[in-house]
Amino acid sequence: MKVTRQEGEQRASASADATKTSAPAKASKGYGSLDIVALATARNDFAPRDLRRAPPAELHKRQTVLALRAALVAERGVDAPAIDPRYFDVTRMNARIDEMVAKYPAIATKIDLSALPGAAKTHEGRSIFALKLSGKPVAGGKPAVVIVAQHHARELNSGYVAQAAMERIASAYGKDPALTKLLDEREVYIVPIVNPDGVNTVFTEERFWRKNRAMNADGSRGVDINRNYPFLFGACGTSDQGSSEVYKGPAAASEPEARTMMALQHELRPELYIDFHNHGNEVLTLYPPCAKVDPAMKAMDDHYIERLAKPMGFQSRPPSASGEAPHYYWSEGTFAYLVEVGTAFQPRFEETVEDEKKVWKGLSQALTTWAPAARGRVTSADGTPLHAHIQVKQPLFSHGEHTGSRKSDGLFSLWLPKGTWDVEIRAKGHVTKVVQVKVEAYDQAMTLDVKLDRAVDKVA
Numbered sequence: 001m002k003v004t005r006q007e008g009e010q011r012a013s014a015s016a017d018a019t020k021t022s023a024p025a026k027a028s029k030g031y032g033s034l035d036i037v038a039l040a041t042a043r044n045d046f047a048p049r050d051l052r053r054a055p056p057a058e059l060h061k062r063q064t065v066l067a068l069r070a071a072l073v074a075e076r077g078v079d080a081p082a083i084d085p086r087y088f089d090v091t092r093m094n095a096r097i098d099e100m101v102a103k104y105p106a107i108a109t110k111i112d113l114s115a116l117p118g119a120a121k122t123h124e125g126r127s128i129f130a131l132k133l134s135g136k137p138v139a140g141g142k143p144a145v146v147i148v149a150q151h152h153a154r155e156l157n158s159g160y161v162a163q164a165a166m167e168r169i170a171s172a173y174g175k176d177p178a179l180t181k182l183l184d185e186r187e188v189y190i191v192p193i194v195n196p197d198g199v200n201t202v203f204t205e206e207r208f209w210r211k212n213r214a215m216n217a218d219g220s221r222g223v224d225i226n227r228n229y230p231f232l233f234g235a236c237g238t239s240d241q242g243s244s245e246v247y248k249g250p251a252a253a254s255e256p257e258a259r260t261m262m263a264l265q266h267e268l269r270p271e272l273y274i275d276f277h278n279h280g281n282e283v284l285t286l287y288p289p290c291a292k293v294d295p296a297m298k299a300m301d302d303h304y305i306e307r308l309a310k311p312m313g314f315q316s317r318p319p320s321a322s323g324e325a326p327h328y329y330w331s332e333g334t335f336a337y338l339v340e341v342g343t344a345f346q347p348r349f350e351e352t353v354e355d356e357k358k359v360w361k362g363l364s365q366a367l368t369t370w371a372p373a374a375r376g377r378v379t380s381a382d383g384t385p386l387h388a389h390i391q392v393k394q395p396l397f398s399h400g401e402h403t404g405s406r407k408s409d410g411l412f413s414l415w416l417p418k419g420t421w422d423v424e425i426r427a428k429g430h431v432t433k434v435v436q437v438k439v440e441a442y443d444q445a446m447t448l449d450v451k452l453d454r455a456v457d458k459v460a
């Protein structure tokens with residue numbers, strides 16, 4: 001593909017998650033004849049302002065590198081493959097999961113998420129893989145936690161963060177008391193690449209590819225997977241145009257990657273979900289700007305945002321759009337945050353290593369100290385696990401947010417703001433129950449086991 005300067009600029013202006021601007025086109029004014037730099041920086045994370053500040057020797061070196069890269073683009077008509085080899089492509093990331101299983105066989109398992117009920121392989125036939133980490137088994141099952149990265153393919157820094165979390169958590173088992181407790185009481189699923197087709201494109205064809213590889217009706221390629229989830233689908237910050245970087249797709253959950261991550265939610269009913277992206281050094285609020293949020297819920301969001309962002313040294317902001325993965329997870333009862341890591345999609349690898357250290361401070365806190373208002377099990381009177389729909393009776397939620405107990409063992413988690421709430425528990429063929437849950441402080445999960453009586457059989 002022949003890349004003109006203009007196209008490069010357009011790509012660059014769409015290069016951050018929707019609301020951000022990193023516009024090298026504008027910043028490149030004043031470089032005079034250095035059009036070649038503008039072209040190369042459009043495909044790179046060297047912002048021209050960095051060049052301006054660089055000492056002369058460094059400036060010369062960078063300009064040489066950029067000029068060579070631009071020459072390669074011109075000659076081959078494709079991006080020059082200049083990704084630091086320490087960033088993982090799809091094959092290497094999947095191999096990394098295998099290595100973890102080999103290294104920690106007692107606690108690590110590789111899971112093919114695309115084989116879950118309701119899940120699917122990607123457009124190019126790939127599976128999405130997770131590493132599952134779990135310590136001692138608990139009779140009746142354990143609540144789950146999910147950590148993911150790379151809905152957006154080019155965000156290689158986020159893939160590194162998720163990948164590093166695998167090693168940090170696994171290697172701490174039996175050594176660090178808090179992380180040992182985490183794996184003994186909960187299961188942790190880490191999905192370092194949600195968008196393997198896109199990541200493959202980044203490594204083979206187009207270094208700053210963002211979306212998946214759907215063939216759109218208008219002939220363009222790719223849906224923004226992180227605009228494709230059904231909660232408030234298309235309500236704000238998305239596009240109907242196939243060529244847009246934030247194209248939401250033809251319908252809610254049209255994309256196999258979104259359906260696979262939804263299948264994981266249904267299977268696990270996880271109590272916590274953390275989704276890594278790049279870039280901005282920010283934690284995004286629980287709801288998109290177009291959602292109606294009760295003040296009590298807002299206070300709870302502020303409380304946890306602060307606890308996640310502060311140890312990382314990050315700020316917070318509302319999400320750019322609706323239909324993002326954390327919104328869906330939260331609408332189904334999983335407390336969920338999106339974290340924008342670092343200052344670039346593919347920064348110098350050494351910078352990524354430093355970013356990860358910062359992020360771990362917040363992530364490890366969340367994993368080891370956060371707890372929902374209640375945890376429990378819904379069963380029938382004879383102890384059979386029930387898949388129940390669990391919803392607050394007061395008008396706390398405006399968009400159908402609820403939680404559910406999982407089919408396999410009836411386990412559920414319930415996150416609620418401070419206050420006294422009537423919680424309705426409803427399961428097919430059973431008499432609905434309402435229980436009162438009083439939340440006076442965060443992270444003090446009460447045990448809430450609920451037995452539902454069978455509905456009376458009216459046929460004599």
Ligand SMILES: [Zn+2]
Binds near residue numbers: 017152155
């Ligand atoms: Zn992103």
